[in-house]
Amino acid sequence: MADDKRECVKVVIRCRPLSGQEKIDNREKIVDMVVKDGAVSVRRPGTQDCKNFTFDAVYDEHTIQGDFYEHTGYPIVESVMDGYNGTVFAYGQTGTGKTHTMVGPAQPEELHGVIPRTFAHIFRNVDCGQNKKFLVRASYLEIYNEEIRDLLSKNPKQKLELKDHPEGGVFVKDLTNMIVKGAPDLQQVMEVGQKNRSVASTLMNNESSRSHSIFTITVEILEQGIDGQDHIRVGKMNMVDLAGSERQSKTGATGDTLKEATKINMSLSALGNVISALIDSKTSFVPYRDSKLTRLLQDSLGGNTKTVMCACIGPVDYNFDETLSTLRYASRAKSIKNKPRINEDPKDAMIREFQDEITRLKMKLQERANAGPGSPIRPGAAPGEPEVIVEKEVVEVEKIVEKEVVVQKVVQSGITEEEVQRIQWQVEQERAQIEMAVEAERQAIEAQKEMADQEKQQLLEALEEKQRSREEKAQQQEKMLQQLKAMEEKMLVGSQVMEKAMQQEADLRKAAVEVEEKKRLEQRMQEELEQQQEDKLNLEEKYASTEEQVQKMTSKLEKLWNRHKQTQQEVQDLQHEFQTEREDMLETIRDLRKEVKLVCLTIENFxxxxxxxxxxxxxxxxxxxxxxxxxxxxxxxxxxxxxxxxxxxxxxxxxxxxxxxxxxxxxxxxxxxxxxxxxxxxxxxxxxxxxxxxxxxxxxxxxxxxxxxxxxxxxxxxxxxxxxxxxxxxxxxxxxxxxxxxxxxxxxxxxxxxxxxxx
Ligand SMILES: Nc1ncnc2c1ncn2[C@@H]1O[C@H](COP(=O)(O)OP(=O)(O)OP(=O)(O)O)[C@@H](O)[C@H]1O
Known part of the structure; x- marks a missing residue:
């Protein structure tokens, strides 16, 4: 059932460990986290002045990849399997661990990031999906220099277009969508895409992502409802690894890398503007159209998606400004409200097309099987009769599934092994009968000695023609059978017998996710309560005596004074941050002006x-x-x-x-x-x-x-x-x-x- 509850974007912070170089340089650690309270504090280098923030969760340098996934990726994948849209995106300064968090190293397995961990998780759920059919697809794109590229395409540098669908929202035209049948298929898809990603070495990161990437897994689930009708739900999991925000002076970017950095910073500013507009109650306009990234993330920010934003930060002093800026950015994102809802019975569900096609193929095969060996070679069958139409449909089916990847695992085919064997046996029988009939006719013809040679030749030719046509039909039937098998393999069928232990484990995890969610809500309520208490300070109060009045007023004054000092500091910080951002933008403008001058020079002179x-x-x-x-x-x-x-x-x-x-x-x-x-x-x-x-x-x-x-x-x-x-x-x-x-x-x-x- 559709659920129109609003929920806030879940914002978590992850701090990476000190790098080898930072240890050698004996850098000062300025980030402290209290994991159980979701609190993080950043100390201004060389002072005791700390900035404190609270988030839905914080993960310090000791957090292992498995734990991070359990708390962030796991609940979202569970929702996706229920038909919700889910997004996990990593944001932060360059070199702070976004790619490590989202993808992680290829080996060892325990260092795998969020994306590869979802693969096994999704197919574990498919295995447990009793009486359900699934169709799983994957796509992988990057936004490089404001151009959308298909990382799974044969030509990954080709630029793709963004389009608006009246019902489905924003989509990328001609983006490859691979149908996958198991976790290894998804792993293969990811590896292909990773190879095509744009990376470069900068002073801050040896393998810096120069693009934003989005890995999307779409799960279509077909299940019979209590009304006896088939119902479809479609869940979509987006995993976004953003390019890092960076200062030119720190990364040492020049030439193309500088141009990339300019575009990266511009699209991240656009993302910041979208976040600001979403939380500003006075603004109704949200500038999603300012960049490709914000257009693609439109549903994830302020839309119908369950979203987790992971802000990555570094632990040491020389990144103080960027760390503070990331935390402020993340803190603002906490207030974004989404309206997640289950995607039910969408018109363009591919699984429905597959299901209809399978039913049609089965019926045709059944008809042929029932009609017996004579049917495919009905004498005088005119072209355009049923056999020919089936052939056309098969071609259509082939088109739909042409981008299939190598089959590694079949969970369970919808057509049983016995059925396949039975139909194959029938085909064999038909072949044997045809051969026997042909042989008998040949013998009969030869027996008619008095028959004129010419007439005999004609009859033999007709007979051979008949046999060829029979064999063709038998081959067609076998081809259809293969088509049917191939299609049914793509539609994964949940296991009928789910082991009790597995069920219990899944229930236990679900309960843990719910507890976690309740804790998060409690924390949010606590924050709101504190805010209300502060607001109450301004209200008039009645006092029993003058002494009490003086006492309360003094404490109130103290609190207000502290708040005033904090606010002043905040204003100063913001001014500083604004100034730095301004300088960055001026730098960008200078670069763009240079480019414009070159273009103008060319135009004016040529x-x-x-x-x-x-x-x-x-x-x-x-x-x-x-x-x-x-x-x-x-x-x-x-x-x-x-x-x-x-x-x-x-x-x-x-x-x-x-x-x-x-x-x-x-x-x-x-x-x-x-x-x-x-x-x-x-x-x-x-x-x-x-x-x-x-x-x-x-x-x-x-x-x-x-x-x-x-x-x-x-x-x-x-x-x-x-x-x-x-x-x-x-x-x-x-x-x-x-x-x-x-x-x-x-x-x-x-x-x-x-x-x-x-x-
Ligand atoms: N939690 C972590 N534990 C161990 N190593 C980490 C962690 N986070 C990051 N690293 C290491 O830090 C380095 C930089 O990380 P990564 O490439 O993921 O940064 P990034 O934020 O994606 O950078 P960019 O924006 O430039 O692409 C890598 O060598 C990575 O292995």
């Missing part, structure tokens, strides 16, 4: 202004894909040149395009416009529209002809031009009349001009 304006006018921003779009871009500029080269591959050394050209060998623009009306032309100094691929060949001295006659190749700057819609162009230069003159003398540069443009 693309005539009018043509640039045309491009700007034709470009529009597509909100759904978050990209600038120019129609027919595939027919423009460099792309045309590339296509031309392909056409040139005719072996005779002449350019393919020239065949439509003028007498002097240059192409006829009008002819080409007629041929491809949307083509953009390249520009030459004489102003003539020319195809990019027909530009003059380099002169003997190695310089191009254009370079020679131009005198000032591509250096004319156009300061102060107001380019309509040219973001970031004008702020770089001020108007300069001399430049206008230089501009007039400027040769018409190669660039992009739409066909038909008259200069």
């Amino acid at each position: 693309i005539p202004l009018e043509h640039y304006q045309q491009i700007v006018e034709r470009a529009h921003y597509d909100e759904s894909s978050d990209e600038w779009v120019i129609n027919n871009i595939d027919l423009a500029g460099n792309r045309v040149r590339r296509r031309g080269r392909i056409l040139d591959d005719d072996g005779d050394g002449r350019h393919g395009m020239r065949r439509t050209g003028q007498a002097d060998g240059s192409p006829d623009p009008v002819a080409m416009m007629n041929e491809r009306p949307n083509v953009y032309f390249a520009y030459t100094e004489d102003g003539g529209a020319q195809r990019a691929e027909t530009r003059p060949a380099p002169a003997k001295n190695g310089k191009s002809q254009r370079m020679k006659s131009a005198g000032r190749p591509g250096t004319a700057s156009r300061k102060g031009r107001a380019v309509k819609g040219a973001v970031g162009t004008n702020f770089l230069h001020s108007p300069d009349p001399e430049e206008a003159e230089a501009e007039a003398a400027f040769p018409k540069a190669r660039g992009l001009v739409r066909a038909g443009y008259q200069g």
Whole structure:
């Protein structure tokens, strides 16, 4: 039943142990945790000034991976198996243990992180799912430089698009979803994805994740309800390993790594803004669309998901600022409220399609089995009759399951071994009968000695044709049987006989999770109570005597004074943090400006202004894909040149395009416009529209002809031009009349001009 209760995001903190280097450097440890109270305190280095926080749980450096999973991953997977969406995500500074927590080393097994531990857990539940059928799928993606990539694809660098589904919410178009049949399949999927992830070495971490990654396991559960009808629930488990927030000065990032860091920090800021908006009662707008990460996490933050956020921190002094900032971030996230609900009978459940397909295949096989050996070779059976239709359906099924991984384990097939043997035996019997019948007919024909040779030959051919067709049908039947088996293997069936001990263990764990949950609620209530008590301080009170009044007022004053001091300190810290963030952002802006300047330099010197304006006018921003779009871009500029080269591959050394050209060998623009009306032309100094691929060949001295006659190749700057819609162009230069003159003398540069443009 759907359950519309609101619940807060569960926030836990994990502190990693001191690294080897930190021990060598004799670093000061500034993080203290009281695990049983969920309390963490961070001491300002060199002082006794501590900042205290409480969370749903805290895990110190002694916490082992197994215990961490039991308290964070386990309850979420249990909910997923009930049909809820669940998310576990790791957040924190670079090098604090996010990947260690979510993935962990491959060996030994006890160091496995949350993701691999869910595999065995999910399939243990599948094993115990009495009278249920399951379909389990997995996908693995990363967001690298604001681009979504499929880590399971043959081409993992290809950029995928985010789309909005009216009912299902945000989804990634064309993302690979592997159907898996056991924990080893999932392990294999994870390993493939891990190999494709973008990592790099920085000063803070030898293997730093340069992208955010999301591993998703979808579990579809089919079960008969008390109404006798089949019901489907779909649980989805998202496991997110975020890239680390980082300061350029500390990581020593340059070049591509710096560019990655800029994008990482920008998307993490967007995540911070979403968290702030969600807890701000005055704001109803949540800026999910500001980054791909926040769009993908939309359901996990403020949506219908049970979410655990694990904030990872380092234990030593030189990370004080980042640790404090992470704890503040996490503390804010505690107030986010989600509305988890069970996903019941969704329209697009794959298990339903599988179930229907299996039923249809079974019926067809049964029909054939009942009809006996004669049925598949009914003489005169017209094409388009049932047999042919079945063949089409089989092809459809093959399409659905084409991304299946290697089968390692079959929990239990829905079609019994006896059934398979029986049908196989029937097929064998049919074959034997067919062979006997053919042999008998052959003998009969040969016995008719007086029969004309020609007639005899015809009969023999007809007989052979019949036999071929019979064998084909028998093969089809066998193929269908294999299809049926393959599909049923994908639908995992829960064990009928669950051992009592297993059941008890599962119950015990469930009870422990419930106790834990109650403890968490109690703690939250305790916090609220303390808050209310503080608020009460401001209320008027009645006093029995003046002395009591003085006493109470003094204690109240003391408390208020302490609070005032704390708040002041908090303001100072926030100002400091704000300043550091501001500096980081300024750094980012400086980097982005540099990039913009380079783009502007290229535009100003290589693309005539009018043509640039045309491009700007034709470009529009597509909100759904978050990209600038120019129609027919595939027919423009460099792309045309590339296509031309392909056409040139005719072996005779002449350019393919020239065949439509003028007498002097240059192409006829009008002819080409007629041929491809949307083509953009390249520009030459004489102003003539020319195809990019027909530009003059380099002169003997190695310089191009254009370079020679131009005198000032591509250096004319156009300061102060107001380019309509040219973001970031004008702020770089001020108007300069001399430049206008230089501009007039400027040769018409190669660039992009739409066909038909008259200069
Ligand atoms: N709880 C822990 N116990 C033991 N070692 C840990 C723990 N947490 C982290 N480490 C070690 O610290 C190093 C950095 O960890 P990890 O790569 O997981 O950091 P990260 O937060 O994912 O960094 P980045 O954001 O740069 O990807 C690794 O060598 C890892 O093994």
